[in-house]
Amino acid sequence: MSESVDAPGLSELPLEDLVACHECDLLMRKPQLAHGEKAICPRCGYELYAHRHNVVQRSLALVIAALLLYVPANFLPIMQLNILGQSAQDTVWSGVVGLFNTDMQGVSIVVFLCSMAIPLLKLLCQLFVLLTIQFNVGRSYGLLLYRIYHHLRDWGMLEVYLMGVLVAIVKLADMAAITVGLGLACFIGLLLVQVWLEVVMSPHQIWQALSGEDAHAGD
Amino acid sequence: MRAIDAGILVCTECHELNKQEADTDEQTCTRCGALVHARRPNSLTRTWALLITAAIIYIPANVLPIMTVSSLGQGDPSTIMSGVIQLVQHGMIPIAAVVFIASILVPTFKLVGIALLLFSVQRRQPLSARQRIWMYRFIEFIGRWSMLDIFVIAILVAVVNFGRLASVEANLGAVAFASVVILTMLAAVTFDPRLIWDNTESDADHD
Numbered sequence: 010m011s012e013s014v015d016a017p018g019l020s021e022l023p024l025e026d027l028v029a030c031h032e033c034d035l036l037m038r039k040p041q042l043a044h045g046e047k048a049i050c051p052r053c054g055y056e057l058y059a060h061r062h063n064v065v066q067r068s069l070a071l072v073i074a075a076l077l078l079y080v081p082a083n084f085l086p087i088m089q090l091n092i093l094g095q096s097a098q099d100t101v102w103s104g105v106v107g108l109f110n111t112d113m114q115g116v117s118i119v120v121f122l123c124s125m126a127i128p129l130l131k132l133l134c135q136l137f138v139l140l141t142i143q144f145n146v147g148r149s150y151g152l153l154l155y156r157i158y159h160h161l162r163d164w165g166m167l168e169v170y171l172m173g174v175l176v177a178i179v180k181l182a183d184m185a186a187i188t189v190g191l192g193l194a195c196f197i198g199l200l201l202v203q204v205w206l207e208v209v210m211s212p213h214q215i216w217q218a219l220s221g222e223d224a225h226a227g228d
Numbered sequence: 229m230r231a232i233d234a235g236i237l238v239c240t241e242c243h244e245l246n247k248q249e250a251d252t253d254e255q256t257c258t259r260c261g262a263l264v265h266a267r268r269p270n271s272l273t274r275t276w277a278l279l280i281t282a283a284i285i286y287i288p289a290n291v292l293p294i295m296t297v298s299s300l301g302q303g304d305p306s307t308i309m310s311g312v313i314q315l316v317q318h319g320m321i322p323i324a325a326v327v328f329i330a331s332i333l334v335p336t337f338k339l340v341g342i343a344l345l346l347f348s349v350q351r352r353q354p355l356s357a358r359q360r361i362w363m364y365r366f367i368e369f370i371g372r373w374s375m376l377d378i379f380v381i382a383i384l385v386a387v388v389n390f391g392r393l394a395s396v397e398a399n400l401g402a403v404a405f406a407s408v409v410i411l412t413m414l415a416a417v418t419f420d421p422r423l424i425w426d427n428t429e430s431d432a433d434h435d
Contacts, residue, residue, distance in 0.1 A: 019229050019234060020233070020236075024236065024245045024246075024247065027236070027245055028245070029230075029231035029236060029238045029243075029245055031238055031240070032361070032421045032422065033357075033361070033421065033422055033424070033425040034230045034231050034232055034238065034422040034425060034426075035229070035231070035425075036229050036230060036231040036233075052425070053357075053358075053361050053425070054361075058243075087383075088387065090387050090388065092390055093393065095390050095393065097387050097389050097390065098387070099383055099387035103386040103387075104379075104382035104383050104386040106386070107382070107386035107389065108381070108382050108385055108386075108398055111397045113385075113398040113402065115403050115406070116378060116381070116382075116398055116402050119375075119406050119410070123379075124379065124382075152242075152259070152260045152261065153260075153261070155260070156241050156242070156261075156262060159241055163368075163371075163413065163417070164372075166379075169372055169373055169375050169376055169379060172326065172330075172373075172376055172379075173376050173380045174379075174383060175323070176323055176327060176376065176380045177380050177383040177384055179320055179323045180315070180323075180380070180384070181388070184394070212242075213243070216242045216243070216244070216259065216260070220260075
């Protein structure tokens with residue numbers, strides 16, 4: 010692809026035949042991709058876009074799986090602690106409530122947003138976007154929601170939370186008896202499904218399908 | 229050739245190409261409706277502002293205690309660093325290393341790294357564009373992991389809740405620390421990576 014970088018008359022080509030790297034602004038002729046291929050910027054190495062099979066159907070399945078796991082992951086106990094006959098349970102939600110009740114409202118809201126609200130909003134945005142593509146209704150809302158999704162992306166921190174659980178378990182291990190709960194399994198499941206979803210749901214194809222440029226972009 | 233030289237604007241949200249219109253300040257993307265700019269407006273100034281605020285709050289975040297563990301009525305406040313030292317003393321080296329990296333190395337590296345990026349973009353420091361883009365991506369990727377300690381506190385507060393026998397409460401340091409993490413993440417978002425390539429010698433950095 011790099012031979013086309015300095016090709017003369019690049020600026021005269023119609024916009025449809027061009028692609029520009031989002032991270033370094035390099036302008037290139039748009040490559041044609043087969044299924045399973047991806048295009049990489051020759052200057053900075055950024056992934057321009059990928060072309061995957063059945064993006065919409067596969068993503069829909071994953072979004073629904075993630076939403077089903079969401080409730081048990083956040084409200085079932087992640088671990089149980091026993092000290093001298095007394096026991097206490099921890100869920101993601103109880104962590105938020107605990108902080109809120111000890112006059113740490115600010116931190117509690119941050120934890121709530123990063124570990125519960127934003128991951129849920131992301132999934133709902135993705136679900137709605139995929140439904141609008143699948144059933145071909147409300148595309149303009151789909152575009153708006155997909156924009157919101159991209160703004161939220163960095164702020165959902167499930168994987169960091171999981172590491173936090175691990176650190177907490179190690180810290181508590183010599184102080185009390187700990188049993189790991191079902192919530193943790195659901196949480197790990199949710200995290201894995203969500204990572205998988207981000208790989209499958211290739212943004213370039215979703216944008217194309219949403220804007221109606223290419224009726225088969227999501228296939 | 230850069231898109232900006234061809235009069236083409238890349239939408240920062242959906243990456244669609246838009247022909248630059250001559251006499252308008254607020255052009256919107258033809259596909260997704262977001263505002264498009266050749267470069268993010270005031271990117272460097274905004275990033276500096278967020279970075280400097282973060283650097284100031286960084287001090288109380290490290291000096292003030294982030295949580296107090298009390299058992300049998302005796303409180304034991306701990307700062308970020310003393311939490312790491314405690315883990316080391318208990319012989320839990322791998323976890324201590326993870327916490328040390330996430331809570332101390334990463335925030336420090338981010339503050340220094342973003343400042344270096346800004347300096348090198350503004351003053352053409354001898355960092356190659358490749359080094360800078362890797363630094364930018366590393367900062368963007370690693371930033372969220374600093375939230376680790378905040379989540380640990382949330383979990384401990386919820387689970388260690390046995391009244392006088394044992395309890396954990398969060399302190400002001402946690403507020404400061406969470407603010408630093410959020411401010412540095414915002415600084416990484418406002419920084420426009422395309423600036424990195426604007427003042428390199430044309431395509432000299434490109435293999």
